[in-house]
Amino acid sequence: MKKVKLFSFFSLFYNDRFVMIFALFVSVVTWFIVASLNTADRPREISNVPVTVTLSQGAQESGLRVFSQSVEEAKVSVRGDSVSVYSIDPSNLRVVAEGASTITQPTSVPLTLRAETTTQIMGDYSIEIEPATVFVDVDYYREVPFEISTEDIIYRANSAYLVSEPALSTDTVTVSGPEKEIDKIDRVTVEHEISGELVSTQNFTADIVLYDRSGNRISTDLLTLSTEQVDVTITVLSRQYSTLEATFTNQPEGVILDDIVSIEPESIQIAGPGDILSNFTSIRLESIDFSEISPLHNIFQSDITLPAGCRNVSMIHEAIIRLDLSGYATRRMELQTPQFEVRNLSANKTSDVYTQTMEVVLVGPPSVLENIEEEDVVIVIDMSGRESFTGHIEMPVSIEVTSSDTVWAYGDYQASVEIGENTE
Numbered sequence: 001m002k003k004v005k006l007f008s009f010f011s012l013f014y015n016d017r018f019v020m021i022f023a024l025f026v027s028v029v030t031w032f033i034v035a036s037l038n039t040a041d042r043p044r045e046i047s048n049v050p051v052t053v054t055l056s057q058g059a060q061e062s063g064l065r066v067f068s069q070s071v072e073e074a075k076v077s078v079r080g081d082s083v084s085v086y087s088i089d090p091s092n093l094r095v096v097a098e099g100a101s102t103i104t105q106p107t108s109v110p111l112t113l114r115a116e117t118t119t120q121i122m123g124d125y126s127i128e129i130e131p132a133t134v135f136v137d138v139d140y141y142r143e144v145p146f147e148i149s150t151e152d153i154i155y156r157a158n159s160a161y162l163v164s165e166p167a168l169s170t171d172t173v174t175v176s177g178p179e180k181e182i183d184k185i186d187r188v189t190v191e192h193e194i195s196g197e198l199v200s201t202q203n204f205t206a207d208i209v210l211y212d213r214s215g216n217r218i219s220t221d222l223l224t225l226s227t228e229q230v231d232v233t234i235t236v237l238s239r240q241y242s243t244l245e246a247t248f249t250n251q252p253e254g255v256i257l258d259d260i261v262s263i264e265p266e267s268i269q270i271a272g273p274g275d276i277l278s279n280f281t282s283i284r285l286e287s288i289d290f291s292e293i294s295p296l297h298n299i300f301q302s303d304i305t306l307p308a309g310c311r312n313v314s315m316i317h318e319a320i321i322r323l324d325l326s327g328y329a330t331r332r333m334e335l336q337t338p339q340f341e342v343r344n345l346s347a348n349k350t351s352d353v354y355t356q357t358m359e360v361v362l363v364g365p366p367s368v369l370e371n372i373e374e375e376d377v378v379i380v381i382d383m384s385g386r387e388s389f390t391g392h393i394e395m396p397v398s399i400e401v402t403s404s405d406t407v408w409a410y411g412d413y414q415a416s417v418e419i420g421e422n423t424e
Contacts, residue, residue, distance in 0.1 A: 043079035043128070046090045051113065053097040053136050059104055063140045066100075067178045067222050070135035076115050080125030092118040097134050106139040106180065137222075139178035146173055146188040148208065148230060154193040155202070155234060162237045162271035162313055163198050169231035173208055177223035186213040190230055202234040237271035239313060244268065244304065245282045246321045250290045250398065254405035264320045272310030280307070285319055291398075294330055294363050294410040298323040330410065331362045331369040335377060340415065344384045348422045353381070354392075355415040360399055364407030376403040381417055392418045 051074050053066045074095045078085045097111035110133045150166040157163035173188060190206035207229055210218040220228075244263045251257070263285075270277070285302040292300075300321045306312060335358045342351040358379065362369055378400045383389070394416050399409030 043077040044085050044088075046076045046078065046088070046093060048073045049076050049090070049093055049095050049115070051095045051097065051134055053100045053111065053134065055103055055138065056101045059101075059138075062104075063142075064103070064106070064138055065141045065178075066136055066138055068137040069097075071131055074113060075130045077128040077130070078125055079128070084125045088117060089119065094118075095129060097136065100136070103138050106178075108135070108137050110135045137178065139180055141176065142179045142182045143174055143176040144182050144185075146175060146185065147171060148173055149187060149189040150232075152189045152191040152209075153206070153232065153234075156194075156197050157236075158197040158199050160239065161199060162239050162311065164235040164237075167233045167235070170227060173230075174226040175210070175223055176226075181218070181222050184212045184218055185210050187211045190232065192232065194234075198234065198236050201236045203231070205229050205231050237311060238274045238277050239269060239271045240277050240281075241267045241269050242280070243282045244319050245284050246302075247284050247287045248290060249287050250408065252290065252405050252408050255290075255408075260324045262322045262324070264322070265314070265316060268304065268312060268314040268316050270306055270310050271313050272307065276307055276309055285321065288321065290408045291410060291412065293323060293325075293408070294361070295325040295328050296330075297410075298325050325363075327365060328363055329366040329369060331364075331372070332359065333362060333372070333374065333377065334359050335374055335379075337374070338415075339375065339378045340381060340417075341378050342381045342383060342417065344382055344387070345419070346383075346387045349383075349387075349390070350420045350422050351381070351383075352418045352420070353415055354418065358413060358415070360413065361410045362399075362401065362407050363410050364401075364404060368404050368407055372401060372403060372407065376401055378402055379413070379415060381415055383419070386419075390419050390421060392416070 051069065051071050053069055055064055055066065076093060076095065078088060093115060094117075095113050095115050098114050099111050103109070112133055113129045113131070115127045115129055148168055148171060150168065153166050155163075168190070175182060175185060175188070187210070189209055189211065191209055192204060192206045194202060208225060208227070210220065210223075212218055243266060246257070246261050246263055248257070268283070270283075283304060283306065285304065288300055288302075302319050302321055304312065304317055304319055336356075338355065338358050340353045340355075342353070345351055360377065362372065362377075380398045380400055381395050382398070383395075386393075394414050397413050397415045399413065401407040401409075
């Protein structure tokens with residue numbers, strides 16, 4: 001039987017050519033290892049080491065801060081004994097700016113960088129830092145509020161509409177940062193341009209921009225704004241003229257208001273959303289009770305109240321209402337046995353009026369007034385809203401003249417009445 005010859009790795013060492021190649025390979029590897037560990041000639045480099053600039057406690061308490069530094073990270077090269085060099089943990093390494101603790105006032109100055117470790121390293125080594133210096137800006141910290149201008153919002157208004165001034169979501173912005181940068185600020189504004197004429201309300205967001213006294217834009221790299229943008233609303237409203245309408249209560253049916261009432265002004269211009277304005281053409285004024293009207297008291301002032309969302313373009317907020325009562329007179333009547341009528345009294349209640357006399361002033365055409373008799377005058381006590389009341393009370397009353405629809409009573413009147421339980 002034929003024997004199989006097994007391959008042996010060690011038999012290769014009996015081959016001169018293999019031995020020569022193997023020796024060369026080992027030499028190259030050994031050289032690379034030795035070269036990489038030779039930190040005397042080839043330093044160990046540690047990158048991205050944070051650069052720390054620390055002011056003294058007193059400087060910080062006075063408001064001084066480091067607002068910028070030319071480098072945030074440095075590269076540290078450590079040369080020396082390999083054991084010492086490779087014992088340095090990068091996480092325990094930091095680079096500090098020498099002399100930062102001596103700064104006591106605003107300045108821009110270069111500072112030398114020095115490497116420190118939080119652990120003790122034995123042996124001989126040296127450290128180099130790249131870059132070797134850091135340039136720092138130190139200043140007092142300030143926070144200042146500024147009004148935001150809307151002068152740089154450019155738009156054109158259509159004459160058929162009322163266009164409001166731009167309204168901002170906030171009218172002020174607080175700018176914080178180095179004092180020297182804050183002192184440069186002359187104007188804070190928002191900029192935006194709308195093409196075409198405005199015919200509808202506009203909403204948009206605009207950036208806040210800072211300018212110095214020379215009109216140059218200021219960089220905000222060293223500054224912090226409480227808000228960098230604002231929401232802007234330009235309200236656009238339709239316009240129209242609306243007449244003013246006088247309203248009255250307790251008006252006698254025979255009195256024709258068109259013949260005696262005049263209003264100044266007759267109309268005003270208002271602005272508002274189109275859907276609201278389309279629903280009305282007149283503005284109703286606050287009602288006037290006819291008990292307040294007489295030939296000697298015939299001029300009234302009334303506030304002009306607009307619907308929600310509308311504006312008074314004419315800026316006239318009160319109307320004057322005049323009643324021409326030249327064809328009317330007054331008559332004072334002493335009612336000795338007044339006719340009382342208690343209305344809206346609960347079915348289970350009784351009433352007893354104690355007032356025995358009442359002097360009233362009637363207003364109307366003279367020819368009608370002279371024919372009114374005492375029995376034509378009824379004094380009405382209205383118990384609406386007091387249906388559950390029991391006891392003695394003074395109630396306001398209204399005066400009705402049953403013989404004429406062009407006569408009314410001027411003034412306020414009261415009657416004493418007692419309300420009791422119906423026991424029947």
